[in-house]
Amino acid sequence: MQSHQFxxxxxxxxxxxxxxxxxxxxxxxxxLHGFPSSSHQFQNFIPYLAYHNYRVLAPDYPGFGFTVVPAERKYIYTFDNLSLTIAAFLDALHIQQFALFIFDYGAPIGLRIALDRPDAITAIISQNGNMYEEGLGETWGPMKKYWATDSAEDRAIIRARILSPERTIWQYTAGSPTGEKGVPPESYTLDLALMEREGNREIQLDLFRDYRTNVEMYPRFQAYLRERRPRALAVWGREDRSFVPAGAEAFRRDLENVEVGFVDAGHWALEERGEEVGGQVVEFLGRVLGSSKSGL
Known part of the structure; x- marks a missing residue:
């Protein structure tokens, strides 16, 4: 199986x-990757999809991975702006049509692009990528308080609770049937190292605060599903603590042809159950987009 390039x-x-x-x-x-990761989370998935005759693109957002934002750009870190940058990335590569694989932060970023370019979307695959309020687990309590107050005190609480090494490891392992044994340590180790860059924690805190705009846009995302009726697959780790299974089931309310499946994993289902998730994705794409190897 071929590898990938960068x-x-x-x-x-x-x-x-x-x-x-x-x-x-x-x-x-x-x-489209999630928090606190980067395109690195797809390092095994990319060659798997390419083997089945798909062209695969996995960018890093500004503030994540190895994407470089010049200081003179004076970038403002909001989900609107992340979406605009990824849309510009697609334009730079002359990409006019594509299927969306949305995970975590990738959902509000990708769906903003879908709202702006509905005819470009050939299919949507949500792997624990949420667009329903009932999909927000109890872990969102402190974040919702931060949204409401925007206080320095709540910002400090979020910084200590969510941007710590322990919390990052927890995000990868919570709900996993095998705990830390099921997740390669280089995944969260790289994330932690990149968050140590000067100013990066403040970037993440700005995005945490802005996440409220994603929830405000949920009705628009849902209307998009009803009006455009894209072919869609929701494959989720059923033990996700952040985006709970109700978020996957809710797709059925707005999209009657959606396919919903669960795997025995937490939030990072692709890390823990890569072959199982990959198999469902390739089988779905083979039916929707076609591929000479989709049945393998």
Missing amino acids: STIPADGVDVFYRYAGPVDAPVILL
């Missing part, structure tokens, strides 16, 4: 780092 490309005044693989004339799959 590169950078200027887009929206930012040097966007991305990983890629697959034939350039094949159907495009855009992989």
Whole structure:
């Protein structure tokens, strides 16, 4: 099985780092990562999809991974702006149609792009990528308080609770049937190292605060599903503590043809159950987009 390559490309005044693989004339799959990770989380998934004859693109957002934001750009870290940068990244590569694979932060970023470019979306795969209030687990309590107050005190509480090494490891392992044994340690170790960069924690806190705008946009995302009726697959780790299974089931309310499946995993189902998740994704894409190897 082939590996993947990486590169950078200027887009929206930012040097966007991305990983890629697959034939350039094949159907495009855009992989959108979550917090606190980067395209690194897809390092095994990218060659798997490319093997099945898809062109795979996985960018790092500004503030994540190896994407570089020049100081003179004076970038404001909001989900609106992250979406604009990823849209500019697609334009820089002349990508006009693509399937969305949305995970965690990738959901509000990808769905903003879908609202702006509905005809570009060939399919949507949600792996624990939420767009329903009932999908928000109890762990969101402190974050909701921060949204309401925007106080320095609550910002400090969120910094201590969520941006700690212990919490990052917990995000990867909570709900996993095998605990830390099921998740490669290099995943969260890289995330922790990148968060140590000067100013990065403040970037993450700004995005935590802005996450409230994603919840405010849930009705628009849901209306998009009802009106555009994209082919969709929701495959979730059923033990996710952040985005609970009700968020996957809620897709049925707005999209009657959605396919919903669960695997025995937590939030990072692709890390823990890569073959199982990958199999469901490739089988779905084979039916929706077609591929000469989709049945393998």
